[in-house]
Amino acid sequence: MEKRYRVLGSLAGLLLTGLTFADSPSPRTPLLVNKPITPAWAPLWDWEQPYSFDFQHRAIESLTGVRGVGSCCAEGVTHDGYALHLCFAPGTPPEYVEYISRLIFGDFLPAYNAGTRWSSTSYGSTGSRGNPIRLRWSFVPDGVQLPGLSGGSAPSNLFSSMNSKFGGNTTLWQNQFRNSFARWQQVAGVRYEEVSDDGAAFPNSGGSATAPRGDVRIGARNLDGANGVLAFNYFPNTGDMVLDSSESWQSSGGT
Template identity: 40%
Template sequence: MKPFTAFFSALVCGLATHAQQVSHSKDTPWADVICFAEGTPQDYVNARNAALPQTLEFNLGPRWPGAQGSPTTVSWSLVPDGLNIPNGIGEGSAPSALFNAMDAEFSGQGGRAAWIARVQQCFDRWEEISGLQFVRRTDGQDDWDDGAAWNSSGNSVRGDIRIGGKPIDGNSGVLAYASFPTFGDMVLDVAENWSSAPNQNRFMRNIIAHEAGHSLGLGHVCSSNGTYLMEPFLTTSIDGPFHDDIRGIQRHYGDPFETDNSVGAATNLGTLPPVLNVGLLPAPITGMTPPNSSRLSLDNSFETDWFTFSLADNTDLTLTVTPLGVNYDDSDQNANGSCGSGNFIDSRSIGDPDLILHSANGVNVIASSTGGGAGETEQISVTASAGDYAIEVHNDTAGGIQLYDLQIEATPLVSCGGSATVATRSGGLNLNTYTASPAVLGSTVSFTVIGSYDNGIVFAFTTPGNFNLGNGQVLLVQLGVGFLFSHTLTGLPFGSATQAVPLDPAFCGFVAYTQALLTQPTAGGLEFQLTNAQDLTLGS
């Protein structure tokens, strides 16, 4: 995706422009984009493109109405069979035969409902990764639209993007073609093997998703290694849009969280789970999820994204913003449909996201991380009290689109509303004291034994238990629910020994019964135990 370079390509899915203009209507369509099968001879590609008028071309073409980077809704429909589709790329006019051809192709795979669902999945995927929303239009109970003349604008019974099918050049060669907005209509070659089954009809889905990319304003990227959907030749090694395609569509229409450019329009993340990756992409229908990609982007110079969230308890927070990208060839396509090469970009370093944590009003700054340069991670670690907060991610540089991820790690420090304390006790055989220090749940509590004993065991229970102990070892423990810990103390016979034990917030309101077993060699190894010596209430 190259937003600011100069040539619309005569795309191998090639581009032929009818009128060079930014403002245009359905009566003066922007371009036809031809999609060729992989391996189509270059002289055939050249001949097809040479028959069409050429002009300056860009990788990022026009978009549907709205400001750059703003979300919008686009409708689509299937035209009825018999509707005349005029000549587009030199194949001549012919009536659409889409339904007849596709119904026959999918007769053994679920019929009409199956292939229409595949078309729907193509638009669904573009919607998942961008600020676009799609609506399918039909005329009453029919599966097709109202059948108005080709090039007619969309309305309640007709899509902005209309899909038809007719013979183009037989099997292979030209697979399909489409036009840029605000025309956007798509023609499929009915002679192709659209029902090819592998990977849930990926052949069909990738062709239609590719052409839909053109209908939404994306040109070709000449990486030419089968890693992006919008490369000039069809690839089935991936499923749907990948990194460059995602950058392109979000540059045009924003990310799925648009419009979140102010604290008042922030995306509400609600109550946080332990780990949240806000930008995580949903997986495609088959195959791998696009790496180094995200549902989050700063799609313009100095843009800001806002998010809000709530904390129910005191919480250790770590916020991390990571720019995402790769180094790849982002060359233009030549006028004859061949690919240029050698124009590499590092899409991780296009922008410079800053990270700021605010109070809920978005004004008071609690912490910030702004020191990293382009392509570098920003991170904030704080302990925050219960309440509402706002996160600001700001693009601190002029440049193109920057994909990024926002990861939030939240570890609650739960207080039960009371202190965890016990009274000091003493007893038998030179035992001096046995204490438990105050603690906040989610932290640790320390139990200490002081006395001239060679070893000892300390227990804590949430219910009383029956047990047998012997000479510093547990012989048998039969406990009720909620057993917290046991540990053999070391450091005796002189001084004190302490055991620090994590307390789970799930034990709020429980009573912990503590037990200690100590032995004294000078008394002949005599054992004694303190039964329920300490009662520890973990708050209320």
């Protein structure tokens, strides 16, 4: 199999770097955080196509205002055999570059599964590996039977449990998901679109234009009580998620 570097790797590196900046006392500006895609459902950008590294470095500089992109990169091969190029912000501490590189390149438990990708979505074939893709996502209505950790199904209680935790403010908890998807599409070659969910059987009911439900469907039920497993997710092309409704997803202030 031909091994080639992928834009996804560089963008994953950017994401990780950006998150670290956001959590760090460093005064450096988080990458991309002030660069929202407007409108959210924007066309896929040319720079997301896998051109040369130099092209991508310059594109990232242009997009973020960060100079010197390309001076702090790492390369390696994932546990499943894919060569990746990770672009960190210039000046990223070498121990952090080392830590992330080991996570992705397999010195620790495999943390990056490059082989299990979306090959088909409700939009159809995703084309070649490394190309940007589009995904729909949805909240599963309460009552849809969801699998648990060890067989047996239970009705989803996403809405009732989250409403209880968030003071009856549905928009408040739903926006946490929307913000997450918005952030992902800022830093990865994926565009997300929220759609309604018709409550079809879960999982393995891929969305389509005529049967509104997401490629990624999110439901909740008790999994193992508080703590332990927080959620599980099916790999693509299923992609659905079950959250543990027994967790305290809200903050102490109910926000």
